[in-house]
Amino acid sequence: LAKRLVGTEKNIWVDISKMAVAHNATNLGQGFPDFMAPDHVVQSIKDAVADTNPSVHQYARSSGLPRLVQTLSKLYTPHLGRAVDPMTEVLVSVGAYGALYCCIQGLVNPGDEVIIIEPFFDCYQPMVTVAGGIPVFVPLRPTKEGEVTSSADWKLDSAELASKFNSKTKLIIFNTPNNPLGKVFSLEEMTEIADLCKKHDVVCISDEVYEWMTYGENVKHIKIATLPGMWDRTITIGSAGKTFSVTGWKLGWSLGPASLINCAQVVHQNCTYTAPTPIQEAVARGLELEISRVGTPESYLTSLAQELLPKRDNLAHVLAGLGMKPVVPDGGYFMMADYSNIDVDLPDTDEAKDFRFVEWLIKNKKLAVIPPTAFYSAEHKHLGENYIRFCFIKVRMVNHL
Ligand code: PMP
Ligand code: GLN
Numbered sequence: 001l002a003k004r005l006v007g008t009e010k011n012i013w014v015d016i017s018k019m020a021v022a023h024n025a026t027n028l029g030q031g032f033p034d035f036m037a038p039d040h041v042v043q044s045i046k047d048a049v050a051d052t053n054p055s056v057h058q059y060a061r062s063s064g065l066p067r068l069v070q071t072l073s074k075l076y077t078p079h080l081g082r083a084v085d086p087m088t089e090v091l092v093s094v095g096a097y098g099a100l101y102c103c104i105q106g107l108v109n110p111g112d113e114v115i116i117i118e119p120f121f122d123c124y125q126p127m128v129t130v131a132g133g134i135p136v137f138v139p140l141r142p143t144k145e146g147e148v149t150s151s152a153d154w155k156l157d158s159a160e161l162a163s164k165f166n167s168k169t170k171l172i173i174f175n176t177p178n179n180p181l182g183k184v185f186s187l188e189e190m191t192e193i194a195d196l197c198k199k200h201d202v203v204c205i206s207d208e209v210y211e212w213m214t215y216g217e218n219v220k221h222i223k224i225a226t227l228p229g230m231w232d233r234t235i236t237i238g239s240a241g242k243t244f245s246v247t248g249w250k251l252g253w254s255l256g257p258a259s260l261i262n263c264a265q266v267v268h269q270n271c272t273y274t275a276p277t278p279i280q281e282a283v284a285r286g287l288e289l290e291i292s293r294v295g296t297p298e299s300y301l302t303s304l305a306q307e308l309l310p311k312r313d314n315l316a317h318v319l320a321g322l323g324m325k326p327v328v329p330d331g332g333y334f335m336m337a338d339y340s341n342i343d344v345d346l347p348d349t350d351e352a353k354d355f356r357f358v359e360w361l362i363k364n365k366k367l368a369v370i371p372p373t374a375f376y377s378a379e380h381k382h383l384g385e386n387y388i389r390f391c392f393i394k395v396r397m398v399n400h401l
Contacts, residue, residue, distance in 0.1 A: 004129075004130055004132070005130060007126075007129065008126035008129065008130065011122075012122055012370060012371075012374040013030055016029045016030065016358070016362075016368055016370060016371075017029070017030055017368075019359070019362050019368065020362060020368035023362050023363055023366060023368075024366060025361075025362045025365075025366040025367055025368040026366060026367055026368065027368045027394075028367060028368060028369050028390050028391050028392075028394060029358075029368040029369050029370040029389070029391065030368075030370070030391065031179070031247075031333060031334060031391045031393065032241075032247040032248075032391075032393070032394075033245040033247070033393045033394065034393075034394045034395055035245070035395055036245075037244050037245045037246045038244070038245075038300045040286060040289050041244045041245075041246065041282070041286040041300075044281075044282040044283070044285035044286040044289075045249075045278070045279070045282040047282070047285065048278040048279075048281040048282040048285065049278055049282075051278075051281065055277075056277055056278055056281050057277060057278065058277060059273070059274050059277065060092075060274045060275070060277040060280055061274070062265070062268065062269045062273055062274050063087075063090070063091045063092065063261075063265050063268065063269075063274075064086075064090055064091060064092030064253070064274075064275070064280065065092065065277060065280035065281060065284065066086070067280075067281065067284040068092055068280045068281070068283060068284040068287075069086040069087065069090040069092065070086045070284075071284045071287045071288050071291070072084070072086065072090050072092075072253055072255070072287070073085070073086035073089075073090060074291055075287055075290070075291055076236075076255055079223060079226075080223060080225055080226060080231070080236075080255070081226050082231065084255055085258065088258035088261065088262075089255060089256060089257065089258055089261055090253060090254070090255055090261070091253065091254045091261050091264050091265050091268060092251065092252070092253050092274075092275050092280060093251075093252045093253065093254065093264075093268060093272070093275060094250050094251070094252070094272050094275050094276075095239060095241060095250040095251065095252045096207065096209045096237050096238065096239035096241070096242075096252035097123060097250075097252065098250075098252055098268070098271075098272065098275070099237045099252040099253060099254045099264070100123065100124070100127060100173075100205070100207065100237060101127055101267070101271075102254070102264035102265070102267040102268045102271065103205050103235050103237070103254055103260075103263070103264045104124075104127045104128060104131050104133070104171070104173075104205070105127070105130075105131050105264075105267045106263035106264040106265075106266055106267045107170065107171060107203060107205075107260070107263050107264075108128060108131040108132065108133040108170055108171065109132065109133075109170070110131075110132030110133070111132065111133075111134065111168065112132075112133045112134070112168060112169075112170035112171070113133065113134045113135075113136045113166070113168045113169045113170060114128045114133045114134065114135055114136065114169075114170060114171045114172070114173065115136050115137075115138060115164050115165070115169060115171070115172040115173070115202075116128070116135050116136070116137050116138075116172075116173050116377075117137075117138055117139075117140060117156065117172075117173070117174065117175070117178075118137050118138065118139040118140065118375065118376050118377065118380050118383070119139075119140070119178070119180050119181055119336075119372055119375035119376055119383075119384055120137075120173070120175065120375050120376075121175060121179045121180075121207065121375070122374050122375055124173045125377070128173075133170065133171075134168075135377070136164050136169070137376075137377040137379065137380060138156060138160055138161050138164050139156075139376070139380045139383055140154040140155060140156055140178075140181065140183065141154065141155065141156075141157065141383065142154050142327075143155050146325070147320060147325055148316060148320055148325065148326055148328060149325070149326075149327050149328070150327065150328050150329075150330065151178070151181045151182040151183040151184070151327055151328065151329045151330050151331075151336075152183065152184075152186075152330055153327075154181055154183055154327070155189075156189065156192075158192060161192065161193070161196065162196060165196045165199070165200040165202065166200065167200070169200050169202050170202065170203065171202060171203050171204070171205060172193065172196075172197060172202055172203075172204050172205070173205045173207065174193060174204055174205065174206045174207065174224060175206075175207040175208075176190075176206070176208060176221065176222075176224075176331070177208075177210040177211070177213060177214060177221065177329070177330065177331025177332040178331075178332065179209075179210065179332055179334055180334045180336055180370065180372055180375055180389040181327065181329065181334075181336055182327075182328075182329020182330055182331050182332040182333075182334055182335065182336075183329070183330065183331070184214050184219050184220075184221060184330040184331040185222070185224075186222075187222055190222060190224050190227060191227060193224065194224060194227040194228075194229070194230050197230070197233055198229050198230075198233070201233075202233070203233050203234070203235070203260065204224055204225075204230065204233060204234045204235075205234075205235050205237065206223070206224045206225060206234055206235065206236045206237065207237045208221070208223065208236055208237060208238055209237065209238060209239040209241075209242040209252075210242055210331055210332040210333070211223075211238060211243075212242075212243060212301045212302070212304060212305060213242075213304065213305045213308060213331050213332055213333060214305060214330060214331040215305060215308070215309050215312060215329070215330055215331065216309075216330070219330045219331065221331065223236060224236075225255075225256070231256075231257060232257050233260075234256055234260075235254050235255070235256035235260050235261070235264070236254070236255045236256060237252060237253070237254050237255075238252065238253050238255075239251070239252045239253075240252065240253075240279075240283045240286075243287075243301070244283070244286055244300070245304065245393075249279050249282075249283070250275075250279070251275055251276075251279050251280065251283050308333060308392070308393060311392045311393070311395075312328065312329065312333075312335065312392050313328075314392075315335055315390060315392040316328050316335065319335070319337045319390070322342070323341045323342055324337040324338060324339050324341065324342065325337060325338035325341070326338075327387075333391060333392055333393040334389050334390065334391055334392070335389070335390045335392055336372060336387045336388070336389050336390075337387060337388060337390065338386050338387055339357060339386065339387070339388055340386040344357065344360055346360060352371065352373040352381055352384075352385055353385045353386070354371035354372060354373050354384060354385050354386070354387060354388060355371045355373065357371070357388065358370070358371045358388060361388075369388045369389060369390050370388065370389040370391075371384075371388060371389075372384035372387045372388065372389050373385055
């Protein structure tokens with residue numbers, strides 16, 4: 001193994017999925033839907049595959065199929081409050097993973113510091129270290145006790161956050177709605193982060209793959225790129241997999257100023273060069289229809305969250321009934337729950353407690369969930385040890401619990 005990869009060998013999705021299969025467990029760990037995409041999206045991929053125009057089956061333009069980048073520009077222009085140039089301000093990648101990889105690799109120099117808010121989507125850390133960067137962690141901390149709490153109760157400490165920024169800070173990786181907590185950051189919280197980015201000349205990578213999934217009238221997804229002075233220093237990342245409930249399609253995008261997008265493009269052109277053309281074509285067709293449905297009851301971009309809301313509430317109810325303390329998320333499709341009231345005799349090993357509990361659950365209850373210490377630095381793992389993460393987009397779940 002190449003030296004720069006040492007320390008990144010373990011992967012929580014590979015490990016838990018393997019264990020779930022080995023024990024024939026219901027997998028409420030890894031996040032993906034167990035139902036079909038909306039009909040028009042299924043039709044889009046059928047149409048793309050059946051298209052007799054040969055160009056739909058050949059390499060696309062490296063930074064994105066023209067039809068797709070134009071559609072993304074049209075979709076996001078109102079949300080970003082500015083005209084997005086489809087040819088220079090959009091990059092299409094293989095999944096949001098591909099987008100994150102190209103952005104981080106394209107921007108981070110060895111020795112640069114990168115601020116990561118905990119709990120974080122696990123790949124941020126290895127992507128930063130492989131680029132030679134130094135991750136600097138700052139945790140969200142629960143501010144309330146109770147049988148049922150909210151993801152909004154988890155907050156950054158302002159002084160602690162500010163103390164992480166210095167002249168070596170290159171990037172902050174920001175994720176709202178957050179995975180695994182489901183926290184949707186407020187305007188006030190984002191303003192604090194944006195002010196620090198501007199003060200210390202830091203770029204913000206904003207991972208917004210769950211942008212369409214927020215719950216309730218009072219919760220609004222805000223794009224940090226729309227805050228004053230932030231467009232020029234932000235790359236916003238999205239995912240077709242999350243938007244259309246097709247995680248296997250692996251299509252993601254980055255939007256931002258041409259100067260930053262170009263850094264990611266330089267990585268992309270020598271990595272996968274382009275994303276699969278029929279998938280780009282299908283996503284373009286799907287999004288075109290969605291644009292025409294904005295504001296109507298047919299809009300999948302709003303109806304998915306409406307469908308998820310009762311599933312979220314049902315899971316919180318079921319978990320509370322089992323003696324756990326759910327942290328009800330404002331967004332995304334995951335829920336953390338404190339299981340420490342459940343009395344189980346766990347083996348005494350060096351592994352974090354949540355890992356031991358998850359192993360026990362998989363083997364004895366045939367239920368796979370994710371141990372959240374995978375989303376923390378060594379220093380802050382204790383903050384996640386009493387929790388497990390459930391995915392509530394899966395329909396089968398209701399029957400299993
Ligand atoms: N960011 C977050 C926060 C995620 O949860 C995921 C995975 N679901 C990704 C990025 C990667 O998305 P994709 O499947 O499009 O690569
Ligand atoms: N993002 C998904 C999750 O958090 C899964 C990612 C993966 O399987 N690699 O569950």
